[in-house]
Amino acid sequence: METYDIAVIPGDGIGTEVTSAAMEVLDTVAENHGFQLERSTYDWGTERYLDEGAMMPDDGLDRIESADSIFLGAVGHPEVPDHVTLNGLLLPIRKGFDQYICKRPNKLFEGIESPLRGYEAGDIDLVVYRENTEGEYANVGGREHRGFSNEVAVQSGLFTRKGTERIVRSAFEAATEREGHLTSITKSNAQAHSMVFWDDIVKEVSEDFPEVEVDSLLVDRASMDLVRRPEEFDVVVASNLFGDISTDIAAIITGSLGLAPSGNINEENDYPDMFEPVHGSAPDIVGQGIANPLASILTGAMMFEYLGDGKEAAAEDIWNAVEAQLADESAPRTPDLGGDAKTVDVVSDLSDRL
């Protein structure tokens, strides 16, 4: 049988809970479609850090680089600062495998109430292409004169032509396959070095896509517009930080972080892509068995889309089953969606539908 090697990193908190839930569903769907997943599971994360002083082994990337894909649960732990956990695991993989696209689709499903008045299923349907390897997340900067009155910290956003062009181009391509509308998020009025450069690249690349309508929105205005007129967004392209902010807003206006999947992608190189739900490790609900597995399951669907030819049908089965479950008032729901079901109830209902 066609077999795909998946490196699974459940990570911290509810990461392990939603990952095993997702794997159960993915196995069912793979079987239905005549392929299988061969998993290697890595216990990387904050427990390991607390025991051994590192989130993953030194040669971590080498160990997973030949996998067909990476599936990650969540990273983050109340006892360790986020910049330690993230820089020890999530960000090195994104950067180390040059996963320059962070793709995050958001859709308001039937059966889900948006926190925004007057928005119904189908009204919101957008996808964010977030730059994922540089920009405001570059580890460039420093801190001097610690504790003295002249202390200063510098954090430099780094934007390269290659890094900017490729994410912008991917977003344009996505726009041609959707509604043909691209919104570029920028802050050129206040960040004239990086963002005017960004705007210039968008303009250059747009010449290859005359059929795509391009809007440019300042990040403050874009954050507002995601709240007051989210129906106007189709494909969004944004820097690392602006993509981070806008994808969280997009997740919340479509009803729940518990439904937002994401992929960290490079379609050009041979390294594996990494798929992870947008939500974090949710230490407040860990161990109760009530984590919403749907973001993680949809993340699996995204993984299938990128796994190899002909896996789109498997992905679609997952999307359809989740949509059907959400639209069904009598189906189990976890507390974040207003229900009182357990993670396992959601999974078993979904498996029945598949």
Place this chain on the structure above:
Amino acid sequence: METYDIAVIPGDGIGTEVTSAAMEVLDTVAENHGFQLERSTYDWGTERYLDEGAMMPDDGLDRIESADSIFLGAVGHPEVPDHVTLNGLLLPIRKGFDQYICKRPNKLFEGIESPLRGYEAGDIDLVVYRENTEGEYANVGGREHRGFSNEVAVQSGLFTRKGTERIVRSAFEAATEREGHLTSITKSNAQAHSMVFWDDIVKEVSEDFPEVEVDSLLVDRASMDLVRRPEEFDVVVASNLFGDISTDIAAIITGSLGLAPSGNINEENDYPDMFEPVHGSAPDIVGQGIANPLASILTGAMMFEYLGDGKEAAAEDIWNAVEAQLADESAPRTPDLGGDAKTVDVVSDLSDRL
């Protein structure tokens, strides 16, 4: 009669319309309270830039530095890039007079519908203290290898101890006068140079304010929480960029940008503070006489609060009149609030109430 010198810069687009509206109201209130405003009006803005190549004269700051306060309408023009207009007028004043606090209160008034489901008047009431002179807006960076494949742009956020401490301290002070709850917006997981420094300063300063409860939220999470649980915010402190984003979200969840005032403040030096509505120059509705003057009028109220001893009562009259007008279903409203009134109708109704 007690007289205050006000430097008035109506600026671009609807800036002139809302400024003259506001001045009419401010004069009425001042008279009621036994003082008067002496205005010098400056025609600085994009028209001037298009004629003379500069938004304001070289010695612009010198001309207004002895005013008691500065009142600005709006800046921005469809024909000129924003980074030109902003860096030619608004940002030089904020920086040149070291107005390190950008204070932006947001309240959901009676009679105003929030775009958020289930939120009613009184549910949202917060104030943002935004750092206003440095951070991600520092004009530090550059661009090299233009047009070549190795082109790179760098935009450096600059955080000084003085600059960070003073905004954090002001926010703590504000919290002691409100609900005693401060939320610091950060991004320490991805920006370990600047934002870990920011967090350290918040921690240091918090030792002087043991009675204030402090939360730290990552900017992505904070943007989400402003949408899903805005009632939890009281005082917010944020860097220049994060404050920019969160104040626009705060404005929109409380019903309209047309209601959001702001002040650029330094209470320690002798330079004038500058007050301006949060909204921009709105080129799409300019000249129609339908701009909502309330943000500008409330901006005037904020100006009164900082003008000198005993002006708080005058400010309060304005806040009360605006609240009463909004709560009155039969009162005139501009189109952004769902009505069909003109700017002048709103002003004359308000004047009757004062």
